[in-house]
Amino acid sequence: MTQPVLEISGLHVSYATDRGPLRVLRGVDLCVGRGEITGIVGESGCGKSTLIAAILGLLAGNAGVEGGSVRLAGRELLDLPEPAMRALRGDGLALVSQNPMAAFNPVLTIGRQLTDFQYRAGIPAAQKRQRIVEMFGRVGIVDPDRRLAAYPGQLSGGMLQRVAIAAALLTRPALLIADEPTTALDVTLEAQILRLLRQTRDETGTSILFISHHLGAVAGLCDRVIVMYAGTVVEAGPVAEIFARPRHPYTRRLIAADPGHLAIAAAVPGREGIRTDLPTIPGRVPDLTDPPRGCVFAPRCLEAEAHCHTLPPPSGAVGPAHRAACHRIMP
Structure with missing residues (x-):
C-alpha cells in the first residue's frame, strides 16, 4: 500500500439506548493509501454510516467513542476540538452523500x-x-x-x-468520502459517476473512500475493499484477490447473493441448467446490544464449528495485503 492518508485502528463506537450500549463499531481497522480508492461493502447495519460519521466528527449526541484512533495524514482526529474539526471539513475531508437533493x-x-x-x-x-x-x-x-x-x-x-x-x-480534499453516490441513479448515470470518480483520482491524486452495496461498482472502481459485518472488519485486501478468492464465509455468501452473478451466468451459452434463484444469507444481523461471544457471523454461518460460537476469531494474513478473521482459515 502507498503512504496512508486515512488510518483507523481499534475503533469502538457505541450508542446509548434504553436497552444498553449499542456497540455499532467494534475494533475496526482500515487504511486508505494516498491516491487510492478503497471500497467498503456490507449489509445494512454493518456500521458503514457510523464509520463515516466518526471520521467526519459528526456522530449523534448519544454516540460515544470508546477507544481507538482515526488519523488523517498522521493527525489524530478523535482528539481535535470542534473548531479544529470544522476547519478540517472541506479542505481535509469532503463528503458526497447518497442523496444529493438533501446536500443542498x-x-x-x-x-x-x-x-x-x-x-x-x-x-x-x-x-x-x-x-x-x-x-x-x-x-x-x-x-x-x-x-x-x-x-x-x-x-x-x-x-x-x-x-x-x-x-x-x-476544496481539494485529502480524502473524498463517497457514501452510496450511485444508489438513486440508473445504470447509465451510475457508470458515468464511477468513471468520473476514477478520473478524479487519476487527475488530482485525491484518495477516495467509496461506500456501496453494489459489488459490481466496487469491483470496477476500487483498488482495495473492506468487508464489514455487524460492526467488524471480517476481510480486507486487493479487489481482484477478494473477488477471485474470498476467504471469509460471509464474503463468499455476500458475493454469491449478488444479482450480477445470475445475469452473467444467464448470458453464457450452454449453462441453461444452472441455478437461477438468487441465493440469500440465512438468519439475521445480530443484536449489537448483546453481540455473540465468539465469531459475530457464527450464528448465520453454514461452516461454523463449536469453537466459532465461543471464541472470537483472530485476524491474520491469508495472502499479500489480504487479511481475514475466521477460525477455519487461521492456523
Missing part, C-alpha cells in the same frame, strides 16, 4: 452555494466563479451559466450528483 439548500441557487463553499479561499468572487466553471468542465457539466443559476430542484439526480462531486472537489 433548496432555496439558494447552485452558484450561490458553491461560491459560499469556498469561503476559506480568500479570493474574489469572480475567481471563485471561474473555479466552479472549471470544475464543472472536469465533471462533465455543460452550459455552466445555466447550471449556476438553477436551484437544486431544477436539476436531475445525475446532474445534481455531478454538482455534489464538483462541490466536494473545489
Whole structure:
C-alpha cells in the first residue's frame, strides 16, 4: 500500500439506548493509501454510516467513542476540538452523500452555494466563479451559466450528483468520502459517476473512500475493499484477490447473493441448467446490544464449528495485503 492518508485502528463506537450500549463499531481497522480508492461493502447495519460519521466528527449526541484512533495524514482526529474539526471539513475531508437533493439548500441557487463553499479561499468572487466553471468542465457539466443559476430542484439526480462531486472537489480534499453516490441513479448515470470518480483520482491524486452495496461498482472502481459485518472488519485486501478468492464465509455468501452473478451466468451459452434463484444469507444481523461471544457471523454461518460460537476469531494474513478473521482459515 502507498503512504496512508486515512488510518483507523481499534475503533469502538457505541450508542446509548434504553436497552444498553449499542456497540455499532467494534475494533475496526482500515487504511486508505494516498491516491487510492478503497471500497467498503456490507449489509445494512454493518456500521458503514457510523464509520463515516466518526471520521467526519459528526456522530449523534448519544454516540460515544470508546477507544481507538482515526488519523488523517498522521493527525489524530478523535482528539481535535470542534473548531479544529470544522476547519478540517472541506479542505481535509469532503463528503458526497447518497442523496444529493438533501446536500443542498433548496432555496439558494447552485452558484450561490458553491461560491459560499469556498469561503476559506480568500479570493474574489469572480475567481471563485471561474473555479466552479472549471470544475464543472472536469465533471462533465455543460452550459455552466445555466447550471449556476438553477436551484437544486431544477436539476436531475445525475446532474445534481455531478454538482455534489464538483462541490466536494473545489476544496481539494485529502480524502473524498463517497457514501452510496450511485444508489438513486440508473445504470447509465451510475457508470458515468464511477468513471468520473476514477478520473478524479487519476487527475488530482485525491484518495477516495467509496461506500456501496453494489459489488459490481466496487469491483470496477476500487483498488482495495473492506468487508464489514455487524460492526467488524471480517476481510480486507486487493479487489481482484477478494473477488477471485474470498476467504471469509460471509464474503463468499455476500458475493454469491449478488444479482450480477445470475445475469452473467444467464448470458453464457450452454449453462441453461444452472441455478437461477438468487441465493440469500440465512438468519439475521445480530443484536449489537448483546453481540455473540465468539465469531459475530457464527450464528448465520453454514461452516461454523463449536469453537466459532465461543471464541472470537483472530485476524491474520491469508495472502499479500489480504487479511481475514475466521477460525477455519487461521492456523
